[in-house]
Amino acid sequence: MKYYSLLILLILSYSMVAQDTIMPLWPKNNIPNHIASDEKEVHEYKDILYISKVQMPTIEVYLPTERNAVGSAMVIFPGGGYRILAYDWEGSDIAKFLNGKGIAAIVVKYRLPSDVSQKEKYNVPLIDAQRAIRLVRSKAEDFHIDPNKIGIIGFSAGGHLASTLGTHFNEEVYDRIDDTDDLSARPDFMVLGYPVITFGEKAHAGSRMFLLGENPTQEMIDHFSNEKQVTEDTPPTLLFHATDDGSVPVENSLLFYQALKNHGVSASMHIYPKGGHGFSLALKDKHLRGWTERMFEWIESLE
Structure with missing residues (x-):
């Protein structure tokens, strides 16, 4: 009986340690541009956790064990066309995968x-x-990370935000x-997966x-067409995309890569012949899933 009591206690203790931390982005009652x-x-x-109409933005923190931690961090922006967030598919699933490295x-x-x-x-x-990235940087000591090794990764519209x-x-x-x-x-550093980049000719209309x-000015279109906003201070960037993406044309990644190259920013890009849109980790595709290993190799090359 004592054995089972001890086992249950250990399991409960592990669960408490393993819980991930959810933190509000903003102090209570002080959220900018909120009405x-x-x-x-x-x-x-619906097979994927979709979140919409977010009122209280948060960060959910996934940390590897201290002995496995390499000191770097990635802030993740799930996609969803600025209408919803594919929260687990392009968020928490990615986080758990990164923890494994x-x-x-x-x-x-x-x-x-x-x-x-x-408002606005x-x-x-x-x-x-x-x-979000400022908050993570402020918690660098608590998260056992180097404040100068904080990257971002975004998918689809989350790639546009990134x-x-x-x-x-x-x-x-x-x-x-x-x-x-x-x-x-x-x-x-930045990793952009099948990202929306431009709001011009090759835009994802949604x-x-x-x-x-519905009727943005040309000034607004240009301001948020990020291939037009690259400077020499833009972080090193890795892009991956599928040629047959029927939602966000592959030209989005090509335009951004060219802009990075023109401004002397370190850039790498992997274009796959097939994969469509929204493939996340692509674990069931033996070829496409290789993007994750290419990413880890690229991150190591930055050091």
Whole structure:
């Protein structure tokens, strides 16, 4: 009987240690560009956990064991066309996979553009993204990571948000709230998976509409066409995409790669002949799933 009691105690203790930490991005009642409304966050599970109408943005922190930790971290932006978040498929599943390589992983549940609960909805995802990387940087000691080895990874529209952060990290899109906001929002490296990049000719129409509205000005289109916003300070970037992507044309990655090359930014790109859109880890595709190993090799090459 004592044996079973001890076993249960050990299991419970392990569960408590293994729990992942969810932290609010913002202090209570101090969320930038937020309007109080009756809008409620929605969670739907259809093989994938879809989250929409986010009201209280958070980060969910997944840490490897200290002995396996390599000291780097990745902040993860799930995709979903700026309408929903494919939260596990392109978020928590990615985080757990990164932990297996000793990388701390932080999933961002960022706010999606809303005419009901936000002002200047086009800036809201970037506001949350800047805050997320600053918050992670502020917790570097707690998370056992190097504050100078914090990268980002985004998928589809999450790739657009990641590339927006990587090209607009110095843009002042919200007023300082606390000491966290004194830290840099520049990622140390970027990984973009089948990303939305441009809002021009090869745009993903849905992402552009949900972020900018139905009739955006040319100035707004150019501002959020991130191939036009690359500078020499844009972080080193890895892109991967499938040629047969029927949702986000592969030209999005090609345009960004060319812009990086033109500005002397270290860049790598893997274009696969098949894979379609939204393949996440692609674990059931023996060829496509190789993108993860290419990514780990690339991250090591940056050191």
